[in-house]
Amino acid sequence: SYEMTQPLSVSVALGETARLTCGADNIGIRNLHWYQQRPGQAPVLVMYRDDNRPSGIPERFSGSNSGNTATLTISRVQAGDEGDYYCQVWYNYTGVFGGGTKLTVL
């Protein structure tokens, strides 16, 4: 199996930059995707293939993936960015998710 590690929580002040990480062995060689889940809602894809934003996702969201760490960066954080964020890869014909990070906007 393939395990990905995300910090349980990240806090950032309104308007600042949040950096959410996803760590795993050689994750940089994999296509890494990110999802945002606001409380009580279904997940929403916010980044695919490391650094590609789906239509409708603000430019404030960016991604990178290299070595053993992938990062989702949210610039100029807004209150509406609060929620849980999950990384995901497709490994050996299975979907694998990280444990998720709760983003709190102060």
Next chain:
Amino acid sequence: QLQLQESGPGLLRPSETLSLTCTVSGGSLNDPTYYWGWLRQPPGKGLEWIGSIDYSGPTFYNPSLKSRLTISVDTSRNRFSLTLTSVTAADTAVYYCASNHRATRLYYFDYWGQGTLVTVSS
């Protein structure tokens, strides 16, 4: 734009069989861009991939659920289904269906249903 909607019972007793259906609109199950997936989220916990299916039949299952799991597709009704046998309290979760984008071998989940809560309790 694809829309997915889960349906099925909300309450089961231990040892019963869970059956859920996902109806797809705004697109066809025959679209080779997608697999079709099931995922779940226990209360207060993270996302877990259950399995995915190709419209032509090949399936991919979470190894931890494989012995109890069947995912099938009904292209005539544009829907796909999940069957999970011998449920326990550990299967209590919100169950989501989602399109599993597979073009260029990326395999991400781009359209999701709203989710349906399934509770297993005696």
